[in-house]
Amino acid sequence: MAATQTFDPALEARRAQNAAQGALSALRLLAGATPHDEVWRSGPVRLRAYAPQGPATRPPLLLVTPIINRYRIVDLAPDGLSLVQGLTAAGIPVYVADWGEPAAIDQGTDFEDYVLRYLPAMQRVIEARHTPGPVDVIGYCLGGTISVLYAARFPERVRALVTLNTPVDFATGEPHMDLLREWVDARWFPVERLTAAFGNMPGRLIQQGFLWPTPIGSALKFARAWPKFDDAEFAHFFSVLESWNQDAVDVPGAAYRRLITTLYRSNDLVERRFRLRERLVTLDAITCPVLAVTCAHDTICPPGAARALLEHVSTPADQRRELALSGGHIVPIVGKKAPQRLHPQLLEFLGVSGGLSEAPSPSQPSSSGSPPTGRRRA
Amino acid sequence: MIFPHERFQKLFTESAQRCEQWAADWWSEHLRKPETLSGMGDMLGAMCTLKERWNKGLEQTWAHWRLPSALDMERLYERLGELEEHIARLEDQLEDAPQRPQTPAQPVEA
Numbered sequence: 441m442a443a444t445q446t447f448d449p450a451l452e453a454r455r456a457q458n459a460a461q462g463a464l465s466a467l468r469l470l471a472g473a474t475p476h477d478e479v480w481r482s483g484p485v486r487l488r489a490y491a492p493q494g495p496a497t498r499p500p501l502l503l504v505t506p507i508i509n510r511y512r513i514v515d516l517a518p519d520g521l522s523l524v525q526g527l528t529a530a531g532i533p534v535y536v537a538d539w540g541e542p543a544a545i546d547q548g549t550d551f552e553d554y555v556l557r558y559l560p561a562m563q564r565v566i567e568a569r570h571t572p573g574p575v576d577v578i579g580y581c582l583g584g585t586i587s588v589l590y591a592a593r594f595p596e597r598v599r600a601l602v603t604l605n606t607p608v609d610f611a612t613g614e615p616h617m618d619l620l621r622e623w624v625d626a627r628w629f630p631v632e633r634l635t636a637a638f639g640n641m642p643g644r645l646i647q648q649g650f651l652w653p654t655p656i657g658s659a660l661k662f663a664r665a666w667p668k669f670d671d672a673e674f675a676h677f678f679s680v681l682e683s684w685n686q687d688a689v690d691v692p693g694a695a696y697r698r699l700i701t702t703l704y705r706s707n708d709l710v711e712r713r714f715r716l717r718e719r720l721v722t723l724d725a726i727t728c729p730v731l732a733v734t735c736a737h738d739t740i741c742p743p744g745a746a747r748a749l750l751e752h753v754s755t756p757a758d759q760r761r762e763l764a765l766s767g768g769h770i771v772p773i774v775g776k777k778a779p780q781r782l783h784p785q786l787l788e789f790l791g792v793s794g795g796l797s798e799a800p801s802p803s804q805p806s807s808s809g810s811p812p813t814g815r816r817r818a
Numbered sequence: 819m820i821f822p823h824e825r826f827q828k829l830f831t832e833s834a835q836r837c838e839q840w841a842a843d844w845w846s847e848h849l850r851k852p853e854t855l856s857g858m859g860d861m862l863g864a865m866c867t868l869k870e871r872w873n874k875g876l877e878q879t880w881a882h883w884r885l886p887s888a889l890d891m892e893r894l895y896e897r898l899g900e901l902e903e904h905i906a907r908l909e910d911q912l913e914d915a916p917q918r919p920q921t922p923a924q925p926v927e928a
Contacts (some may be wrong), residue, residue: 490897628859637869
Protein backbone atom coordinates (compact mmCIF):
# COMPACT_ATOMS: atom_id res chain seq x y z
CA MET A 441 0.00 0.00 0.00
CA ALA A 442 1.36 3.44 -0.88
CA ALA A 443 2.35 5.68 1.99
CA THR A 444 -0.15 8.32 0.98
CA GLN A 445 -3.15 7.88 -1.25
CA THR A 446 -4.65 10.98 -2.73
CA PHE A 447 -7.24 11.32 -5.41
CA ASP A 448 -5.44 12.05 -8.65
CA PRO A 449 -7.90 12.87 -11.45
CA ALA A 450 -5.30 12.25 -14.17
CA LEU A 451 -4.43 8.83 -12.74
CA GLU A 452 -8.10 7.86 -12.39
CA ALA A 453 -8.76 9.00 -15.95
CA ARG A 454 -5.88 6.83 -17.17
CA ARG A 455 -7.25 3.84 -15.26
CA ALA A 456 -10.72 4.41 -16.69
CA GLN A 457 -9.26 4.70 -20.19
CA ASN A 458 -7.29 1.47 -19.75
CA ALA A 459 -10.39 -0.26 -18.39
CA ALA A 460 -12.42 0.84 -21.41
CA GLN A 461 -9.68 -0.28 -23.80
CA GLY A 462 -9.44 -3.59 -21.95
CA ALA A 463 -13.19 -4.11 -22.24
CA LEU A 464 -13.03 -3.40 -25.98
CA SER A 465 -10.16 -5.87 -26.39
CA ALA A 466 -12.16 -8.47 -24.48
CA LEU A 467 -15.11 -7.96 -26.81
CA ARG A 468 -12.88 -8.28 -29.86
CA LEU A 469 -11.37 -11.50 -28.52
CA LEU A 470 -14.65 -13.28 -27.78
CA ALA A 471 -14.06 -15.59 -30.73
CA GLY A 472 -10.48 -16.38 -29.67
CA ALA A 473 -7.22 -14.67 -30.49
CA THR A 474 -5.86 -16.86 -33.25
CA PRO A 475 -7.37 -17.43 -36.70
CA HIS A 476 -8.45 -21.03 -37.11
CA ASP A 477 -10.73 -23.38 -39.00
CA GLU A 478 -13.65 -25.31 -37.65
CA VAL A 479 -12.93 -28.74 -39.13
CA TRP A 480 -15.57 -30.89 -37.46
CA ARG A 481 -18.81 -30.35 -35.65
CA SER A 482 -21.38 -32.48 -33.86
CA GLY A 483 -24.14 -30.64 -32.04
CA PRO A 484 -22.49 -28.02 -29.84
CA VAL A 485 -19.10 -29.76 -30.03
CA ARG A 486 -16.49 -28.45 -32.45
CA LEU A 487 -12.94 -29.27 -33.40
CA ARG A 488 -10.90 -26.17 -34.13
CA ALA A 489 -7.71 -26.44 -36.16
CA TYR A 490 -4.81 -24.01 -35.69
CA ALA A 491 -2.12 -24.14 -38.33
CA PRO A 492 1.49 -24.10 -37.17
CA GLN A 493 3.44 -20.90 -37.67
CA GLY A 494 5.73 -21.98 -40.50
CA PRO A 495 6.15 -25.57 -41.63
CA ALA A 496 4.84 -28.30 -39.35
CA THR A 497 7.81 -29.85 -37.57
CA ARG A 498 5.93 -32.06 -35.15
CA PRO A 499 2.91 -34.35 -35.11
CA PRO A 500 -0.47 -32.84 -34.36
CA LEU A 501 -1.63 -32.16 -30.84
CA LEU A 502 -5.13 -32.31 -29.39
CA LEU A 503 -5.94 -29.77 -26.70
CA VAL A 504 -8.94 -30.76 -24.60
CA THR A 505 -10.64 -27.84 -22.86
CA PRO A 506 -12.78 -27.95 -19.71
CA ILE A 507 -16.50 -28.72 -20.00
CA ILE A 508 -17.50 -25.98 -17.58
CA ASN A 509 -15.90 -23.06 -19.42
CA ARG A 510 -15.46 -21.67 -22.91
CA TYR A 511 -12.68 -23.15 -25.01
CA ARG A 512 -11.03 -19.77 -25.50
CA ILE A 513 -9.16 -19.99 -22.22
CA VAL A 514 -6.42 -21.72 -24.22
CA ASP A 515 -6.41 -18.90 -26.77
CA LEU A 516 -7.19 -15.90 -24.63
CA ALA A 517 -5.25 -13.11 -26.29
CA PRO A 518 -2.23 -12.65 -28.55
CA ASP A 519 1.19 -11.62 -27.28
CA GLY A 520 1.90 -14.43 -24.88
CA LEU A 521 -1.58 -14.97 -23.46
CA SER A 522 -2.39 -17.87 -25.73
CA LEU A 523 -1.31 -21.43 -25.05
CA VAL A 524 -2.32 -22.30 -28.60
CA GLN A 525 0.04 -19.70 -30.03
CA GLY A 526 2.86 -20.96 -27.83
CA LEU A 527 2.42 -24.40 -29.37
CA THR A 528 1.83 -23.37 -32.98
CA ALA A 529 4.93 -21.14 -32.81
CA ALA A 530 6.95 -24.32 -32.23
CA GLY A 531 5.59 -25.86 -35.43
CA ILE A 532 2.86 -27.97 -33.88
CA PRO A 533 -0.50 -28.25 -35.64
CA VAL A 534 -2.92 -27.74 -32.75
CA TYR A 535 -6.49 -28.99 -32.57
CA VAL A 536 -8.75 -27.69 -29.84
CA ALA A 537 -11.73 -29.70 -28.59
CA ASP A 538 -14.44 -27.13 -27.94
CA TRP A 539 -17.42 -28.60 -26.08
CA GLY A 540 -19.62 -25.61 -26.85
CA GLU A 541 -22.77 -24.69 -25.00
CA PRO A 542 -25.17 -27.61 -24.56
CA ALA A 543 -28.80 -27.18 -25.51
CA ALA A 544 -31.72 -28.95 -23.83
CA ILE A 545 -31.28 -31.89 -26.19
CA ASP A 546 -27.71 -32.38 -24.94
CA GLN A 547 -28.69 -32.95 -21.31
CA GLY A 548 -27.96 -36.65 -21.70
CA THR A 549 -24.35 -36.05 -22.77
CA ASP A 550 -22.14 -37.99 -20.41
CA PHE A 551 -18.49 -38.93 -20.03
CA GLU A 552 -19.16 -41.83 -22.41
CA ASP A 553 -19.96 -39.30 -25.12
CA TYR A 554 -16.82 -37.28 -24.50
CA VAL A 555 -14.47 -40.24 -24.29
CA LEU A 556 -16.02 -42.84 -26.57
CA ARG A 557 -17.75 -40.69 -29.14
CA TYR A 558 -16.39 -37.17 -29.52
CA LEU A 559 -12.66 -37.60 -28.90
CA PRO A 560 -12.35 -40.67 -31.19
CA ALA A 561 -14.24 -38.78 -33.91
CA MET A 562 -11.89 -35.82 -33.46
CA GLN A 563 -8.86 -38.07 -33.68
CA ARG A 564 -10.18 -39.55 -36.92
CA VAL A 565 -10.41 -36.05 -38.37
CA ILE A 566 -6.87 -35.26 -37.24
CA GLU A 567 -5.58 -38.50 -38.75
CA ALA A 568 -7.33 -37.72 -42.02
CA ARG A 569 -5.61 -34.34 -42.15
CA HIS A 570 -2.19 -35.64 -41.13
CA THR A 571 -0.84 -39.16 -40.75
CA PRO A 572 -2.64 -41.98 -38.96
CA GLY A 573 -1.31 -42.74 -35.53
CA PRO A 574 -1.37 -41.65 -31.93
CA VAL A 575 -1.50 -37.96 -31.06
CA ASP A 576 -0.17 -35.85 -28.22
CA VAL A 577 -2.96 -34.81 -25.88
CA ILE A 578 -3.04 -31.84 -23.52
CA GLY A 579 -6.00 -31.50 -21.18
CA TYR A 580 -6.85 -28.56 -18.99
CA CYS A 581 -8.82 -28.93 -15.75
CA LEU A 582 -11.82 -31.22 -16.34
CA GLY A 583 -10.74 -31.43 -19.97
CA GLY A 584 -7.65 -33.08 -18.51
CA THR A 585 -9.80 -35.58 -16.62
CA ILE A 586 -11.51 -36.45 -19.91
CA SER A 587 -8.07 -36.76 -21.57
CA VAL A 588 -6.92 -39.08 -18.80
CA LEU A 589 -9.97 -41.27 -19.34
CA TYR A 590 -9.31 -41.26 -23.08
CA ALA A 591 -5.68 -42.26 -22.58
CA ALA A 592 -6.74 -45.00 -20.15
CA ARG A 593 -9.44 -46.35 -22.45
CA PHE A 594 -7.41 -46.10 -25.67
CA PRO A 595 -3.73 -46.19 -24.63
CA GLU A 596 -2.63 -46.95 -28.18
CA ARG A 597 -4.09 -43.69 -29.46
CA VAL A 598 -2.20 -41.29 -27.16
CA ARG A 599 1.51 -40.70 -27.70
CA ALA A 600 2.08 -38.34 -24.78
CA LEU A 601 -0.29 -36.93 -22.20
CA VAL A 602 -0.03 -33.54 -20.51
CA THR A 603 -2.50 -32.58 -17.80
CA LEU A 604 -2.80 -28.95 -16.75
CA ASN A 605 -4.30 -28.56 -13.27
CA THR A 606 -6.31 -31.71 -13.77
CA PRO A 607 -8.09 -33.28 -10.81
CA VAL A 608 -7.64 -37.05 -10.69
CA ASP A 609 -7.79 -37.82 -6.98
CA PHE A 610 -10.78 -36.02 -5.50
CA ALA A 611 -10.17 -37.19 -1.93
CA THR A 612 -6.76 -35.78 -1.07
CA GLY A 613 -8.28 -33.60 1.64
CA GLU A 614 -6.48 -30.49 0.41
CA PRO A 615 -7.97 -27.05 1.12
CA HIS A 616 -11.05 -26.12 -0.88
CA MET A 617 -11.17 -29.46 -2.69
CA ASP A 618 -12.25 -30.98 0.65
CA LEU A 619 -14.74 -28.13 1.08
CA LEU A 620 -16.20 -28.66 -2.39
CA ARG A 621 -16.40 -32.37 -1.64
CA GLU A 622 -18.22 -31.67 1.62
CA TRP A 623 -20.67 -29.35 -0.14
CA VAL A 624 -21.69 -31.91 -2.73
CA ASP A 625 -22.32 -34.59 -0.13
CA ALA A 626 -25.49 -36.58 -0.77
CA ARG A 627 -26.92 -35.43 2.59
CA TRP A 628 -27.57 -31.91 1.33
CA PHE A 629 -26.67 -31.47 -2.33
CA PRO A 630 -29.66 -32.52 -4.46
CA VAL A 631 -27.77 -33.17 -7.69
CA GLU A 632 -30.44 -35.47 -9.14
CA ARG A 633 -33.22 -32.96 -8.50
CA LEU A 634 -31.13 -30.08 -9.84
CA THR A 635 -30.31 -31.80 -13.11
CA ALA A 636 -33.86 -33.13 -13.43
CA ALA A 637 -35.33 -29.65 -12.94
CA PHE A 638 -32.84 -27.69 -15.03
CA GLY A 639 -31.80 -30.31 -17.58
CA ASN A 640 -28.31 -28.94 -17.91
CA MET A 641 -26.57 -27.64 -14.80
CA PRO A 642 -26.52 -23.82 -15.03
CA GLY A 643 -22.98 -22.53 -15.41
CA ARG A 644 -23.67 -19.58 -13.12
CA LEU A 645 -24.58 -21.92 -10.31
CA ILE A 646 -21.41 -23.95 -10.74
CA GLN A 647 -19.38 -20.76 -10.77
CA GLN A 648 -20.89 -19.70 -7.45
CA GLY A 649 -19.59 -22.94 -5.97
CA PHE A 650 -16.03 -21.94 -6.83
CA LEU A 651 -16.47 -18.40 -5.49
CA TRP A 652 -18.07 -19.25 -2.18
CA PRO A 653 -15.00 -20.65 -0.41
CA THR A 654 -13.43 -17.17 -0.66
CA PRO A 655 -16.40 -14.81 -0.81
CA ILE A 656 -14.54 -11.77 0.53
CA GLY A 657 -11.72 -12.13 -1.97
CA SER A 658 -14.23 -12.68 -4.78
CA ALA A 659 -16.32 -9.66 -3.76
CA LEU A 660 -13.27 -7.40 -3.52
CA LYS A 661 -11.58 -8.67 -6.67
CA PHE A 662 -12.49 -5.66 -8.80
CA ALA A 663 -11.82 -3.13 -6.04
CA ARG A 664 -8.37 -4.63 -5.49
CA ALA A 665 -7.58 -4.71 -9.18
CA TRP A 666 -8.54 -1.07 -9.78
CA PRO A 667 -5.31 0.54 -8.46
CA LYS A 668 -3.35 -1.62 -10.92
CA PHE A 669 -5.37 -0.38 -13.87
CA ASP A 670 -2.88 2.41 -14.57
CA ASP A 671 -0.81 -0.37 -16.14
CA ALA A 672 -2.42 -0.84 -19.57
CA GLU A 673 -1.02 -4.36 -19.92
CA PHE A 674 -2.60 -5.43 -16.63
CA ALA A 675 -5.92 -3.80 -17.53
CA HIS A 676 -5.93 -5.68 -20.83
CA PHE A 677 -5.16 -9.04 -19.19
CA PHE A 678 -7.64 -8.55 -16.36
CA SER A 679 -10.46 -7.54 -18.71
CA VAL A 680 -9.86 -10.39 -21.13
CA LEU A 681 -9.57 -12.96 -18.35
CA GLU A 682 -12.67 -11.70 -16.55
CA SER A 683 -14.70 -11.65 -19.76
CA TRP A 684 -13.90 -15.36 -20.04
CA ASN A 685 -14.40 -16.01 -16.33
CA GLN A 686 -17.86 -14.44 -16.26
CA ASP A 687 -18.90 -16.27 -19.41
CA ALA A 688 -19.79 -19.60 -17.79
CA VAL A 689 -21.45 -22.32 -19.82
CA ASP A 690 -24.00 -24.88 -18.70
CA VAL A 691 -22.81 -28.42 -18.18
CA PRO A 692 -24.82 -31.32 -19.61
CA GLY A 693 -26.97 -32.73 -16.81
CA ALA A 694 -25.77 -36.31 -17.15
CA ALA A 695 -22.08 -35.32 -17.18
CA TYR A 696 -22.54 -33.10 -14.14
CA ARG A 697 -24.36 -35.84 -12.24
CA ARG A 698 -21.55 -38.25 -13.07
CA LEU A 699 -18.91 -35.73 -12.04
CA ILE A 700 -20.52 -35.24 -8.65
CA THR A 701 -21.52 -38.81 -7.87
CA THR A 702 -18.62 -40.84 -9.21
CA LEU A 703 -15.73 -38.41 -8.97
CA TYR A 704 -16.35 -35.89 -6.19
CA ARG A 705 -18.34 -38.21 -3.93
CA SER A 706 -16.85 -41.65 -4.45
CA ASN A 707 -13.52 -40.87 -6.16
CA ASP A 708 -14.04 -43.76 -8.59
CA LEU A 709 -11.12 -42.96 -10.85
CA VAL A 710 -8.49 -43.54 -8.19
CA GLU A 711 -10.52 -46.27 -6.47
CA ARG A 712 -10.55 -48.23 -9.74
CA ARG A 713 -14.32 -48.21 -10.08
CA PHE A 714 -14.85 -45.80 -12.97
CA ARG A 715 -16.74 -47.40 -15.83
CA LEU A 716 -17.45 -46.26 -19.35
CA ARG A 717 -20.27 -48.25 -20.93
CA GLU A 718 -19.83 -50.80 -18.16
CA ARG A 719 -16.16 -51.31 -19.03
CA LEU A 720 -13.78 -50.58 -16.17
CA VAL A 721 -11.31 -47.81 -17.00
CA THR A 722 -8.24 -47.75 -14.80
CA LEU A 723 -5.35 -45.34 -14.71
CA ASP A 724 -2.74 -48.10 -14.82
CA ALA A 725 -3.72 -48.71 -18.46
CA ILE A 726 -1.87 -45.48 -19.31
CA THR A 727 1.64 -46.27 -20.50
CA CYS A 728 2.55 -43.17 -22.50
CA PRO A 729 4.81 -40.40 -21.17
CA VAL A 730 2.88 -38.22 -18.75
CA LEU A 731 3.48 -34.66 -17.59
CA ALA A 732 1.28 -33.36 -14.77
CA VAL A 733 1.36 -29.60 -14.38
CA THR A 734 0.36 -28.52 -10.88
CA CYS A 735 0.03 -25.08 -9.30
CA ALA A 736 0.84 -24.53 -5.64
CA HIS A 737 -2.07 -22.21 -4.84
CA ASP A 738 -4.70 -23.81 -7.00
CA THR A 739 -7.85 -24.19 -4.90
CA ILE A 740 -10.01 -25.73 -7.62
CA CYS A 741 -7.54 -28.48 -8.38
CA PRO A 742 -4.98 -28.60 -5.55
CA PRO A 743 -1.52 -29.97 -6.46
CA GLY A 744 -2.06 -33.33 -4.75
CA ALA A 745 -5.27 -33.97 -6.68
CA ALA A 746 -3.39 -33.49 -9.96
CA ARG A 747 -0.15 -35.17 -8.91
CA ALA A 748 -2.02 -38.39 -8.07
CA LEU A 749 -2.09 -39.25 -11.77
CA LEU A 750 1.65 -39.90 -11.72
CA GLU A 751 1.25 -42.39 -8.89
CA HIS A 752 -1.34 -44.50 -10.68
CA VAL A 753 -0.18 -44.75 -14.29
CA SER A 754 2.02 -47.59 -15.59
CA THR A 755 4.35 -45.24 -17.44
CA PRO A 756 8.06 -45.92 -16.73
CA ALA A 757 9.31 -43.71 -13.91
CA ASP A 758 11.68 -41.73 -16.14
CA GLN A 759 8.75 -40.71 -18.38
CA ARG A 760 6.52 -39.47 -15.58
CA ARG A 761 7.04 -35.88 -14.63
CA GLU A 762 5.52 -33.15 -12.56
CA LEU A 763 5.91 -29.51 -13.39
CA ALA A 764 5.15 -27.60 -10.20
CA LEU A 765 4.35 -23.93 -10.77
CA SER A 766 3.46 -21.20 -8.33
CA GLY A 767 0.10 -19.45 -8.54
CA GLY A 768 -3.52 -20.48 -8.87
CA HIS A 769 -5.72 -22.35 -11.29
CA ILE A 770 -5.62 -20.08 -14.33
CA VAL A 771 -2.90 -17.43 -14.39
CA PRO A 772 0.12 -19.82 -14.48
CA ILE A 773 -1.40 -21.53 -17.54
CA VAL A 774 -2.51 -18.49 -19.54
CA GLY A 775 -0.86 -15.52 -17.82
CA LYS A 776 1.99 -13.42 -19.15
CA LYS A 777 4.60 -15.55 -17.40
CA ALA A 778 3.36 -18.75 -19.07
CA PRO A 779 5.58 -18.29 -22.17
CA GLN A 780 8.65 -18.36 -19.92
CA ARG A 781 7.59 -20.84 -17.26
CA LEU A 782 5.18 -23.24 -18.93
CA HIS A 783 5.57 -23.29 -22.71
CA PRO A 784 9.29 -24.24 -22.85
CA GLN A 785 8.69 -27.10 -20.41
CA LEU A 786 5.72 -28.35 -22.40
CA LEU A 787 7.67 -28.23 -25.63
CA GLU A 788 10.67 -29.92 -24.09
CA PHE A 789 8.44 -32.68 -22.75
CA LEU A 790 6.76 -33.20 -26.10
CA GLY A 791 10.20 -33.30 -27.74
CA VAL A 792 11.56 -35.75 -25.18
CA SER A 793 8.59 -38.02 -25.70
CA GLY A 794 9.40 -38.39 -29.38
CA GLY A 795 7.79 -35.31 -30.88
CA LEU A 796 10.85 -34.13 -32.75
CA SER A 797 12.09 -37.54 -33.75
CA GLU A 798 8.98 -38.52 -35.66
CA ALA A 799 8.31 -37.68 -39.24
CA PRO A 800 6.67 -34.32 -39.58
CA SER A 801 3.07 -34.31 -40.66
CA PRO A 802 2.11 -32.67 -43.94
CA SER A 803 2.19 -28.91 -43.63
CA GLN A 804 -0.83 -28.59 -45.90
CA PRO A 805 -3.55 -30.76 -44.47
CA SER A 806 -6.36 -31.95 -46.68
CA SER A 807 -9.15 -29.45 -47.03
CA SER A 808 -11.85 -31.96 -46.17
CA GLY A 809 -13.18 -31.58 -42.69
CA SER A 810 -15.05 -34.85 -42.69
CA PRO A 811 -13.72 -37.95 -40.97
CA PRO A 812 -12.11 -40.63 -43.13
CA THR A 813 -14.47 -43.18 -44.54
CA GLY A 814 -12.64 -46.10 -42.95
CA ARG A 815 -14.28 -45.59 -39.59
CA ARG A 816 -12.36 -46.78 -36.59
CA ARG A 817 -14.40 -47.99 -33.71
CA ALA A 818 -14.93 -45.63 -30.82
CA MET B 819 -10.76 9.75 -0.72
CA ILE B 820 -8.05 11.80 0.89
CA PHE B 821 -6.01 10.53 3.84
CA PRO B 822 -3.75 13.36 4.92
CA HIS B 823 -2.19 11.48 7.81
CA GLU B 824 -0.19 8.37 7.13
CA ARG B 825 -0.83 7.02 10.61
CA PHE B 826 -4.57 7.26 10.18
CA GLN B 827 -4.34 5.55 6.82
CA LYS B 828 -2.21 2.74 8.24
CA LEU B 829 -4.69 2.24 11.05
CA PHE B 830 -7.57 2.17 8.60
CA THR B 831 -5.83 -0.35 6.32
CA GLU B 832 -4.94 -2.64 9.20
CA SER B 833 -8.48 -2.52 10.58
CA ALA B 834 -9.92 -3.29 7.17
CA GLN B 835 -7.56 -6.24 6.76
CA ARG B 836 -8.40 -7.54 10.24
CA CYS B 837 -12.08 -7.19 9.56
CA GLU B 838 -11.73 -8.99 6.24
CA GLN B 839 -9.73 -11.80 7.82
CA TRP B 840 -12.31 -12.18 10.58
CA ALA B 841 -15.15 -12.36 8.05
CA ALA B 842 -13.24 -14.88 5.95
CA ASP B 843 -12.51 -17.07 9.00
CA TRP B 844 -16.11 -16.86 10.17
CA TRP B 845 -17.29 -17.79 6.71
CA SER B 846 -14.86 -20.72 6.38
CA GLU B 847 -15.91 -22.05 9.75
CA HIS B 848 -19.63 -21.84 8.97
CA LEU B 849 -19.31 -23.25 5.50
CA ARG B 850 -18.33 -26.60 7.00
CA LYS B 851 -21.13 -26.80 9.54
CA PRO B 852 -23.83 -29.36 8.74
CA GLU B 853 -26.51 -26.84 9.72
CA THR B 854 -25.24 -24.32 7.16
CA LEU B 855 -24.81 -26.93 4.45
CA SER B 856 -28.21 -28.38 5.19
CA GLY B 857 -29.72 -24.89 4.89
CA MET B 858 -27.95 -24.36 1.58
CA GLY B 859 -29.26 -27.72 0.42
CA ASP B 860 -32.80 -26.69 1.39
CA MET B 861 -32.33 -23.48 -0.59
CA LEU B 862 -31.26 -25.46 -3.66
CA GLY B 863 -34.22 -27.78 -3.08
CA ALA B 864 -36.59 -24.82 -3.00
CA MET B 865 -35.04 -23.54 -6.22
CA CYS B 866 -35.64 -26.95 -7.79
CA THR B 867 -39.27 -26.92 -6.61
CA LEU B 868 -39.80 -23.52 -8.21
CA LYS B 869 -38.27 -24.67 -11.47
CA GLU B 870 -40.26 -27.91 -11.41
CA ARG B 871 -43.50 -25.95 -10.92
CA TRP B 872 -42.57 -23.58 -13.69
CA ASN B 873 -41.81 -26.52 -15.99
CA LYS B 874 -45.11 -28.16 -15.07
CA GLY B 875 -47.09 -24.95 -15.67
CA LEU B 876 -45.45 -24.53 -19.05
CA GLU B 877 -46.12 -28.16 -19.82
CA GLN B 878 -49.81 -27.83 -19.03
CA THR B 879 -50.12 -24.67 -21.11
CA TRP B 880 -48.56 -26.33 -24.15
CA ALA B 881 -50.69 -29.45 -23.64
CA HIS B 882 -53.81 -27.29 -23.39
CA TRP B 883 -53.10 -25.93 -26.85
CA ARG B 884 -52.32 -29.41 -28.16
CA LEU B 885 -48.77 -28.42 -28.90
CA PRO B 886 -45.72 -30.67 -28.46
CA SER B 887 -44.17 -29.82 -25.15
CA ALA B 888 -40.78 -30.24 -23.54
CA LEU B 889 -42.01 -33.52 -22.07
CA ASP B 890 -42.71 -34.86 -25.55
CA MET B 891 -39.24 -33.82 -26.61
CA GLU B 892 -37.77 -35.50 -23.55
CA ARG B 893 -39.52 -38.74 -24.43
CA LEU B 894 -38.10 -38.47 -27.91
CA TYR B 895 -34.60 -37.90 -26.51
CA GLU B 896 -35.03 -40.89 -24.24
CA ARG B 897 -35.95 -43.12 -27.16
CA LEU B 898 -33.03 -41.78 -29.19
CA GLY B 899 -30.74 -42.30 -26.22
CA GLU B 900 -31.87 -45.88 -25.85
CA LEU B 901 -31.31 -46.49 -29.54
CA GLU B 902 -27.86 -44.93 -29.36
CA GLU B 903 -26.98 -47.02 -26.34
CA HIS B 904 -28.15 -50.16 -28.12
CA ILE B 905 -25.94 -49.35 -31.11
CA ALA B 906 -23.00 -48.64 -28.81
CA ARG B 907 -23.44 -52.00 -27.09
CA LEU B 908 -23.55 -53.78 -30.43
CA GLU B 909 -20.37 -51.98 -31.44
CA ASP B 910 -18.71 -53.05 -28.18
CA GLN B 911 -19.76 -56.65 -28.79
CA LEU B 912 -18.30 -56.47 -32.30
CA GLU B 913 -15.05 -55.09 -30.95
CA ASP B 914 -14.80 -57.77 -28.29
CA ALA B 915 -15.74 -60.64 -30.59
CA PRO B 916 -12.75 -62.64 -31.94
CA GLN B 917 -12.01 -61.98 -35.58
CA ARG B 918 -13.52 -64.71 -37.74
CA PRO B 919 -11.19 -66.09 -40.42
CA GLN B 920 -12.32 -65.03 -43.84
CA THR B 921 -13.50 -67.97 -45.90
CA PRO B 922 -13.62 -67.79 -49.67
CA ALA B 923 -17.11 -67.37 -51.00
CA GLN B 924 -18.63 -70.63 -52.25
CA PRO B 925 -19.90 -70.54 -55.81
CA VAL B 926 -23.63 -70.72 -55.83
CA GLU B 927 -24.89 -73.62 -57.86
CA ALA B 928 -27.76 -72.97 -60.12
